[in-house]
Amino acid sequence: MVEERNKGDIKLKQGIIFNIQRYSIHDGPGIRTTVFLKGCPLKCWWCHNPESQLLEEEIVFIKNRCIGCGTCTKVCNNSAIGINNGIIEFAHEKCIMCGKCIEVCTIGAREVAGKRVTVEYVIKEIKKDLIFYDEAGGGVTISGGEPLLQWEFLYELLVRCKEEGIHTTLDTSGFASWEVIEKLTPYIDLFLYDIKLMDDEEHVKYTGISNRIVLDNLKRLSALGKKINARIPIIPGINNGEKNIRGTGEFLSKYNVHQVNILPYHNMAKDKYGRLFKEYKLDNTIEPEMCEMLEIKNTLNGYGLNVKIGG
Ligand code: SF4
Numbered sequence: 001m002v003e004e005r006n007k008g009d010i011k012l013k014q015g016i017i018f019n020i021q022r023y024s025i026h027d028g029p030g031i032r033t034t035v036f037l038k039g040c041p042l043k044c045w046w047c048h049n050p051e052s053q054l055l056e057e058e059i060v061f062i063k064n065r066c067i068g069c070g071t072c073t074k075v076c077n078n079s080a081i082g083i084n085n086g087i088i089e090f091a092h093e094k095c096i097m098c099g100k101c102i103e104v105c106t107i108g109a110r111e112v113a114g115k116r117v118t119v120e121y122v123i124k125e126i127k128k129d130l131i132f133y134d135e136a137g138g139g140v141t142i143s144g145g146e147p148l149l150q151w152e153f154l155y156e157l158l159v160r161c162k163e164e165g166i167h168t169t170l171d172t173s174g175f176a177s178w179e180v181i182e183k184l185t186p187y188i189d190l191f192l193y194d195i196k197l198m199d200d201e202e203h204v205k206y207t208g209i210s211n212r213i214v215l216d217n218l219k220r221l222s223a224l225g226k227k228i229n230a231r232i233p234i235i236p237g238i239n240n241g242e243k244n245i246r247g248t249g250e251f252l253s254k255y256n257v258h259q260v261n262i263l264p265y266h267n268m269a270k271d272k273y274g275r276l277f278k279e280y281k282l283d284n285t286i287e288p289e290m291c292e293m294l295e296i297k298n299t300l301n302g303y304g305l306n307v308k309i310g311g
């Protein structure tokens, strides 16, 4: 049950988001507004939101708009931007986000990813879509990045959503302390919970963290009777092998999992890595065929799971 709170108690906490997406239909039931929080402790090779990873604003460089005029290099007092044979180079660690290079780039080749906002700002945006939530059984999904990284902001946001009677979904990697998750659970109607790899060494290699906390938190949420949709990104050559799929099916079958979504890898985020001067490690990975997705679905169905291809 949602605890009684005095509205005056809600602090004007600031969080950092990188997008608010309206009319979303793949992030939970009905038509939803998805709020993307910035910052993530994982480093998944297939991450399709590389602009979500840092817990701070960052410069996005849209290479195909750049005409190589070099104006941005002249205004940067921190030598963060260089130009080499007409190609713009960027030293992220030197950037202090003063914004001067964005101001002078009149053709819009430089943008900023990330915005600091209050809970009330986000609530005001969310409430614009109240009519859709009521008519289509939708609500709000908080995604990322890993939203649990900004858990105090997330807590206030979830509390305010419940005060407005809005259905809430948390899209999470499950990587946070149990104390944090437990505090938030009364305000979360549905968990979209990522399960990536069952082998811990492989998990560390491809995501940067151990899977122990992730698996343990899922067990605990299940014991609390929370509604959980497990989401498995299917990444060819990384987690699509039979051993991992069977191991995942066996693990999930033991818990109270409402639905399993298998999400085929796609490389649509590749360009975003270039815009952030980040390396994309899956350059040669090919999207899985539908026949492979059906095979994985059948394997998981064999463990008594309700499996859907896609979000
Ligand atoms: S000012 Fe803009 S167009 Fe000119 S070099 Fe810099 S990013 Fe490219």
Ligand code: SF4
Residues within 6 Å of the ligand: 059, 075, 076, 077, 078, 079, 080, 081, 094, 095, 096, 097, 098, 099, 100, 101, 102
């Ligand atoms: S935001 Fe400021 S410090 Fe960062 S690259 Fe642009 S001009 Fe340089």
